[in-house]
Amino acid sequence: MTRISVTHPLDLHEIRARIASSLDIHDLAACARVCQDWNDSFTPSLYRCVVLSNSVAGKRAVDKNKRHIQQLTIQPSAYEDSSAVFMAISVMATSSLSSLNLQGNRIGNHGTQALSKALKMNSTLTTLNLRRSRIKEKEARALAKALKINRTLTTLGTFLGPIGAQALSEALMINSHLTTLDLGNNEICDDGAQELAEALKMNSALITLTLRDNMIEPEGAEALAEALKTNSTLTSLDLETMITGGDGEFSPSNWIQEDGAVALSEALKVNSTLTTLRVGGNEIGDDGAQALFETLKTNSTLTSLAWGTSRSASRTRNSIGDDGVQALSAALKVNCTLTALDLKGSSVTDDAVHELSKALKINATLTTLHLRCNTIGDDGAQALSEALGINSTLANLDLFANNIGDRGAQALSDALKINSTLTTLNLWRNRIGENGARALAEALTINTTLCHNPIEDSGAQAQTEQSKINSTLTSLQFGMSRASLDFANRNKRYIRHLTIQSSAYIRPSPALAREKIIHDVVAILTLNTLNMSGKLIDDHGTQALSKAFKIDSALTTLSLGLNKIEEDGVRALAEALMINTSLTTLDLSGNVVKDSGAEALAEALKINSTLTYLDLRGTYLGSKGAQALSKALKINSTLTTLDLVTARIEDSGAQALAEALKSNSALITLMLGDEGARVLAKALVVNSTLTHLNLFFNKIGDKGALALAEALKVNSTLAHLDLANNLIQPDGALALAVALKTNTTLTTLKMADNYIGGTGSQALSAVRTIIQCLQCSNGAQALAAALKINTTLTTLKLWGNQIKEEGAQALSEALKINATLTTLELENNSIGPSGAQALSEGLKSNSTLTTLDLGKNQIGGSGAHALAEALKFNSTLLALELRHNLIGPDGVQALAAALMVNTKLTTLCLQENGIEDNGVRTLSEALKINTTLTTLDLSYNPIEDIGAQALAAVFRTNTSLTHVNLKGTLIGSKGAQSLFKNSYRE
DSSP states (O other), rough: OOOOOSSSOOHHHHHHHHHHHHOOOHHHHHHHHHOGGGGSSOOOGTTTEEEEOHHHHHHHHHOOOOGGOOOEEEEEESSTTTTHHHHHHHHHHHHHHOEEETOOOOOHHHHHHHHHHHHHOOOSEEEEEETSSSSHHHHHHHHHHHHHSSSSSSEEEEEOOOOOOHHHHHTTOOSSSEEEEEETOOOOHHHHHHHHHHHHHOOOOOOEEOSSOOOHHHEEEHHHHHTTTTOOOOOOEOOOOOOOOOTTTTOOOOOHHHHHHHHHHHHTOSSOOOOOETTTTTTTOOHHHHHHHHHHHOOOOOOOEOOOOOGGGGGGGGOHHHHHHHHHHHHHHHHOOOOOOTTTSSSOOHHHHHHHHHHHHTTOOOOOOOSSSSSOOHHHHHHHHHHHOOOSSOEEEEOOTOOOOOOHHHHHHHHTTSSSOOOOOOTSSOOOOHHHHHHHHHHHHSSSSSSSSOHHHHHHHHHHHHSSSSSSSEEEEEOOHHHHHHHHTTTTTTTTTTEOOTTTOOOHHHHHHHHHHHHHHHHHHOSSEEEEEESSSOOOHHHHHHHHHHOSSSSOOOTTTOOOOOOHHHHHHHHHHOSSSSSSHHHHHHSHHHHHHHHHHHHHHOOOOOOOEOOOTTTOOOOHOOOOOOOHHHHSOOEEEETTSSSSSSSHHHHHHHHTTOOOOOEEEEEEEESSHHHHHHHHHHHHHHEEEEEEEEOOOHHHHHEEEEEEEESSSSEEEEESSSOOOOHHHHHHHHHHHSSSOOEEOOOOTOOEEEEEHHHTTTTOOOOOTTOSSHHHHHHHHHTTTTTTOOOOETSSSOOOHHHHHHHHHHHHHHHSEEEEEEOSSSOOHHHHHHHHHHHHHHHOOOEEEOOOOHHHHHHHHHHHHTTOOSSSSEEEOOOOOHHHHHHHHHHHHHHHSSOOOOEEEESSSSSOOHHHHHHHHTTOOOOOOOOOEEEOOOOHHHHHHHHHHHHHHHHSEEEEOTTTTTOOHHHHHHHHHHHHOO
16 A cells, blocks of 8 residues: 655644635625634634724624734724724734734714723833824823833824923823834923923933924924933924914924924033924024034034925024024034035025035035935036035935026036946936936936836936946936836846835826836846835736746846735745745845745745745734745755844744754845744744844843843854843843853843843943943943953944043043053043043053043043143054044144154044144144054144145155045145145155
8 A cells, every 4th residue: 555645734623714715804704604613714814913994894893803913903984983992902902912003083082081991911012103183182191101100102192282291291201111202293382392402301211202283383493402411311302393374374394483492402512312303394593503513513412403394394494694594504514423415495596505515525424415305406516516526425415496497407417427326316306308318318327326116207218318328327217107117128238236116107097006016027137136115016017026036047136025915925936936046135025925925925934945034024924834934944054144024923933943943054034023032032042143133123121131141142153142132121221231241252242222221231342342322421331340350351442432531531540551452442521621531541551451532522622632642651552543623723733842852653533623734734843753653534624735735745754644634625626636646755
């Protein structure tokens, strides 16, 4: 008798479950009516993320399967009264609900009271959206009381007025877990803003606060500004006006105006944590602009400033007059932290652009500049082109909807021929005709960096007709025209990276559009990278693509994130993976892969031998899908990175992955959601290949941290562990600290956004692995104490931690004793002149430190003078970094005097210190005597021809100086000729 081999035995329940998983919610409901005994086979993953509308069958199905729900949205149309709340509460009571969206529902008093009571006992909900729910005073107070007790909610969006804001503020003074609060489009007015400001003075958890469209006027802004002077956690504040009504129509705009802007500018002089500020559409005039921009000269933390606003808020837009432009330009010349500046819809003229362009020639940090919806014409484009010929940092320039014509396009095209950093240039909706388009097309035949080029019909047509083929534009983003595809097809032998916009080919029929995109792409498929992310592709389109790359030998990266791909499409891709031998990266994040799709991918991974990166974030795999992938990992020997963040794999899925890790010898990076830290810890004890483990934004808590700590005592391969935002408290931090004392391989541990407190940070600071997330001088003091006895640490990096004068003083004392540390990086720590003076005392006796970085610390002339005195005694320091410290003439003179005596220093960086020709003359005299300095960085200082000639004279006699950086200076042709003439040596 022949033996029958059954490879995948399925019982009746599993067969039903697989059939059920291929049906949508309506078909499942129909099956339930016909086959009552099938109800238990409904795939639980169908109910993990639920959007409930006005459907009786849907409500019944949700009520029956509510134990599976983890994310619930109830649409306002589902219920006419507060029943939505009670449905949500019943789900909260029987499931591990983490996200609840009740936006726009009629909650009512009874509903709010019930919800507040549930929040007091709930331990799973992290996100609650109650926006546009019209919460009244009594209801707001009930919700606030719940927030005083709740320990899991981290994100809250709600609708309330001034009195509700007051109640919420009282809760914020106590709550230590809420990190994101969205009160956008409310009517909290100045009274509510003032109450929130008082809370900010005491709150130590809130990171993001959104107050756009709230009828906040100068008094409210002034109160918030006062709070910013003492608050040390808030990093993002949004006071923007996004919407305005028509004539006579009410809208809850903000109007902080001049006084509010001035108050915020004063706060920014003191605040050291805010990185993002949005104030667009607040009717701020020239005085407010001048005050706010003037602050940018000294502020060292703000990285993003949104001054402009959309056209919908044009009635309340900010203005930026001549004085404001002058202030902004002057600030950009010295500011070294701002990377993004938004001036859209700010009535920026050609004259204003001329001033900004002068700053862009010197500024070395700005990477993104939004100038859309202004009145910039050809003259402004000419000025920008001149700046682009010199600037070496700007990567994104948005000139959408201006008045640039052919002459401006010609100027910009000339700049593109020499610029080597700009990657995105948006010129849509200008007045560029055929000649301008041709000029830009010609520039693209030379430019080697512009990788993001949105093209409209006229531009694409001109580029298509060009006789020259663009051999350097290797990346292309499609617009909405047939000409775009023609251009791509003409250049297909060069284009290797293709991105198709979600709006491309949408007319006349979206369904036909998807099929046309697939057809067009397959026709030119000689790509290395294909990016079709963004809700265009369904299962049919995915099947067409799969057929193409079964035989394609060039495609290595395929991005299909956030589309409408479900199990059938994933199965088609899996079949292709069994044959394809080129694809190394596949992104399916945000699609509905589910268990059956994961099982198909797992089968492919058992055969495929080239895929190294698989992104399945947010794909609702479920435990069965994770288990199937785990079986594949035991066989697969090429996949090195697997991203399963928010894939809902559950503890049983994590258990399966842990078992796979015990035998898998290829996977080096695993990113998971909120399941199984303790289970994974057990696997780390025996795994010998995993080097990166990403568990960020989870709830592993102290228990998970304790388990991982035990594993780290044994594991000998893990090098990078990300535990950011995990509700870890001092006990968990202490356990990890103890483990790090014996662990010899972990080099990076990320613990940001936890609750380790002073005790935890001190424990962590005493070990050899340095945690770069200390937030105060106490942490630096703990580190300094450890340095006095530590005999192994050679490098300590504490940049951006605001250790201030006290921390610098403690480190100075450690330097007097420590005999191993060679590199100390303290950039952007606000140590000031006193901190520099303290460190200089340590340098006088220290005999091991070779590199000291004190950039962006506002040490001033007195701080530079103290360090210069230390250099006269110190005999080991080789590199001193003092960029952006406003050391002034006195500081330069002191350092020059030290260089005449010091015989060890080889590298000195004085970038962005406002050094002028006189300062360069002083340094030049010292360099005629000094014989050890080899590298001098004077970039982005206002040095002109006289200073250049003084340096040139040094080159004639100095034989040690080999590198001088004068980038971003104001040296003209005469100075350049002098430097060039004297730079040659025999």
